[in-house]
Amino acid sequence: MQIGELSKKSGISVDTLRFYERKGLLKPSRTGTTNNYRYFKQQDLARLELITKAKSLGFTLTEVSGMLSRVEGNELSDDEKHAVIDEKIAQIEAKMQELKEIHQMLTTIRGSLGTHTCELEQ
Numbered sequence: 001m002q003i004g005e006l007s008k009k010s011g012i013s014v015d016t017l018r019f020y021e022r023k024g025l026l027k028p029s030r031t032g033t034t035n036n037y038r039y040f041k042q043q044d045l046a047r048l049e050l051i052t053k054a055k056s057l058g059f060t061l062t063e064v065s066g067m068l069s070r071v072e073g074n075e076l077s078d079d080e081k082h083a084v085i086d087e088k089i090a091q092i093e094a095k096m097q098e099l100k101e102i103h104q105m106l107t108t109i110r111g112s113l114g115t116h117t118c119e120l121e122q
Helices: 003-010 015-022 043-055 063-071 078-112
Strands: none
Touching: 003 015, 003 043, 003 078, 015 043, 043 063
């Protein structure tokens, strides 16, 4: 599929897809010899979904790129790839725990505020 179709299917703008290409996050499977059109595979949609989800969870593109290149590259054994993924999972779990703690603190603070009304609301 061409970049326009990839954009429609992924919901990501063509400009963003080109940016991801420049950053090495997305690579066309082939480029047309006469028209220079870039062609992408169906698996690129799953890759884009992972990138989008990781970004929404606060990961930087550098972190996403590093994780993807290490896992997808051939320089690591399967055990090493599992270790990279397990490390990222542990980081996510730690972040989730931190967020739970912040949530609990904010809930406690909110509860201690009572139901005082502001003079402007009266």
